[in-house]
Amino acid sequence: MIWVLIERDLRTLVKSPFILINRTIFFLIQLFVFAVLVSKLASSLGFNYFDFYSVGAVVSTITSIAFIIGEDLFEEEELGLLDYLLSLPFGHSLFVIGRALGGAVRGLIYVTPMMILVAYLDGYFSPAGIAGSLIVVFVLATGISGLSITLAMLIRNANRFDIMIALAELATVRVSAAIYPLAYMPKPLQPVATYSPVTSASDIVRSLFLPGYQSGVYEMVILVLFLAVFFGLGSAFLFRKIEGGRFE
């Protein structure tokens, strides 16, 4: 039954080709124009920016897609679609889990070809390693979905919600080591970025794909904690709203 719920999220994603094409073009331009150019500039420093950025581009893309689930939920409530979904024969708990996982699964399906392309470009060919990297970004995406659901449940005004989602996306991606190395970030942001789950996910995947990069238990703990906190919070807020009759 949970798969049927997730399937709905996938169907709606596939039917939004503009979003898919837009994000794919953005990804490819960032990778083959931006990253190539910056890599040439950074080559004098002995730093392969292309390899570094390629992984970060996949991680930031899945982060961005996982945020959509909150927008979907917000819209569903505004349009009254939530009444329909809640009248269907599955428990409220299953509904909550299904929505959070749905956001992550569609992100995962979307970035899998990107991840394989990046692994190929980085010269990494281990199927087990690629599978591992996909698990890492799936964990991140589930946590991001939880964060997005939490915001959707806490904010009632549509404009405020749009602004908050944009800010949250900006903060999670830009204040992290997805796009640039921590050492080159403004000093005040470095401590925040160090604990960012996006940094952790990027570092773990880099340590798998690229020689010279390391990650360990520390990054895994941050990622799992982020997942636990926001999956839990998002689920709890959504569940509370549903069980309370939503308007009480």
Add this chain to the structure above:
Amino acid sequence: MIVFKDVSKSFKGFLAVKDVTCEINDKEVFGLLGPNGAGKTTLIMTMATVYRPTKGEVIVDGHNASLESDKVKSLIGISFQDPKYDRILSAREILEWHGKVTGVEKTVRDKRIDEVLAKFGLMAESRKRTWTLSGGTKKKIENAKVFVQRPKVAVFDEPTAYLDVPSRLMVWEMIDELRDEGSTVLLATNMMDEADRMSDRVGIMNKGEMVQVGEPAKLRGGLRGRDIIEMKLEVPIPELPGEVSKTEEVKEARFEGDTLKIVLSNGRGLLPYLINVVTAKGGKVQSVSLKEPTLEDVFLHYTGMKLS
């Protein structure tokens, strides 16, 4: 059987449904009447476990809606007043997903989807995104979800709103078929002809309360004595109201312009006698109409309000 036991539902202190007690029998079409805001949809949502009752309980086929919501939801299919589905998807995709999520087996589902789409004349548009379709077509797709699901308890909230006459007749026919197959149908409407034609029994809701429940014919019959005869005369004759009021069945008689308006019981039986009285007094009758109580009058009687 669906049982509402002393059900109330409030939202932030606003009592949307108040102490509703009523039973809906298996395999009957139960019309739920009331103006907008009467509490019909809230009552339906409480039965469908979307809302928890603030007080009381709803029992559907022996299952408590609050305690066994999964079982109750598996019995119910709802066609909402405003279409509720992903408008980015096509009619076929919507019906496929709805059928799948409500447990309709694939071969049966595919067959039913084709049948329902064909009946509604939606085959050509079945793969278009539904946001591009007209209001009536969107409503047909909303109804089609329940016809594909064929649940034990089928709920239709204003099923013929936005529909043209042939489509309306088609929906009525399909609801009849559902009932014939064994479904219990809850039909929320504020269209009197629809309720009268479709319902075995109706419940009248007003301001959150269930003010009356009964068979349409019996409810109308309960208003006997409220027939109205309107006789248009060439020239009004002042003594006529007093003359016709000598008959015991006449409750009230007065002129409105050149029309003699008589409120009475058994209007059909007394009509020839009254025409005789009028002509005997020199009245020249130009036209006569007899109005017997309708469900609209029943509603007016119990609520003091007009539905439309």
